[in-house]
Amino acid sequence: MNVQIFIPCFIDQLYPEVGFNMVKVLEKAGCSVQYNGNQTCCGQPAFNSGFWGEAKEVCTKFLKDFEGADYVVAPSASCVGFVRNYYQKLFDNSSLHNQVRSLGERTFELSEFLVKVLNIDDFGARLDGKATYHDSCAGLRECRIKEEPRRLLDKVKGLELVEMNDVETCCGFGGTFSVKFEPISIGMADQKVANAVATDASYLISTDMSCLMHLDGYIKHNGTNLKVMHLADVLASGW
Structure with missing residues (x-):
């Protein structure tokens, strides 16, 4: 199974070992893990601060970075929740509506992806x-x-x-x-x-x-x- 990983800003800058360990777990589960080095932020900080225009620019880039059919997995329920629940508000009645819906359906937090999608709960840890x-x-x-x-x-x-x-x-x-x-x-x-x-x-x-x-x-x-x-x-x- 092909998996794209999204690494949130604060994990990239402060806790990179969390990202490496997520890859380690996903690979043990048999996934082919891919990382798009062009990825940046999901747009949540700007959105939550009221800068919806600026957030939409970042979110549009996020949509482009993760277009396709692969699952997107992140070690952050906060980022995943934002993509699932708020991208639709930003792109309501836009030409990107279907792409937004597809991304929301393909994006998972690590634990729910392991349990709900892969149906694996024991990694020998x-x-x-x-x-x-x-x-x-x-x-x-x-x-x-x-x-x-x-x-x-x-x-x-x-x-x-x-x-x-x-x-x-x-x-x-x-x-x-x-x-x-x-x-x-x-x-x-x-x-x-x-x-x-x-x-x-x-x-x-x-x-x-x-x-x-x-x-x-x-x-x-x-x-x-x-x-x-x-x-x-x-x-x-x-x-």
């Missing part, structure tokens, strides 16, 4: 310790991802998954929200980290590195003994 999982807002509400990452984590040898309280509550990142409303954002991170720590977990795992980046900043600032890990990093561990 191993990570010893106790972990808790954070449902990102985009994953849960825009991509409707809930069981897929948990099913994958359940097959990781040596890993005990414990649910935290208020697991579906936002972590406080929200892109520019964390900049515009910093005190509220920090308070939400405090609540999320406190709930994670209460599980006595060593690892905090999610499908979205944007959430984990925000929480990791709070964790390190407060000296909390908790390590954040993207799902791709977990699935690529131990083999």
Whole structure:
């Protein structure tokens, strides 16, 4: 199966190992992975900041970069949710309508692609310790991802998954929200980290590195003994 991968801006610049581990997992699943080096941003930052005209230019480039019939897989439910749910708003009644619809149907977050499309949930991964999982807002509400990452984590040898309280509550990142409303954002991170720590977990795992980046900043600032890990990093561990 041919798969095009989309690497979000912040993963490309700050967490490239997440992208490499996603490729590692996809190749173990038997996929032929391709990367278009011309790709840039999905357009979400500009769109969320109200610059819809500028966002449409970026999104048009994204459509061109990923035209075709291949699946598009990304290690970010936030980007996938934006492509699926908001491209149609930008390109409503345009000549690109059918292309937008096709792209939305072909674009998947990593965990749902592995479980729903490939029907694979065991990669022989191993990570010893106790972990808790954070449902990102985009994953849960825009991509409707809930069981897929948990099913994958359940097959990781040596890993005990414990649910935290208020697991579906936002972590406080929200892109520019964390900049515009910093005190509220920090308070939400405090609540999320406190709930994670209460599980006595060593690892905090999610499908979205944007959430984990925000929480990791709070964790390190407060000296909390908790390590954040993207799902791709977990699935690529131990083999």
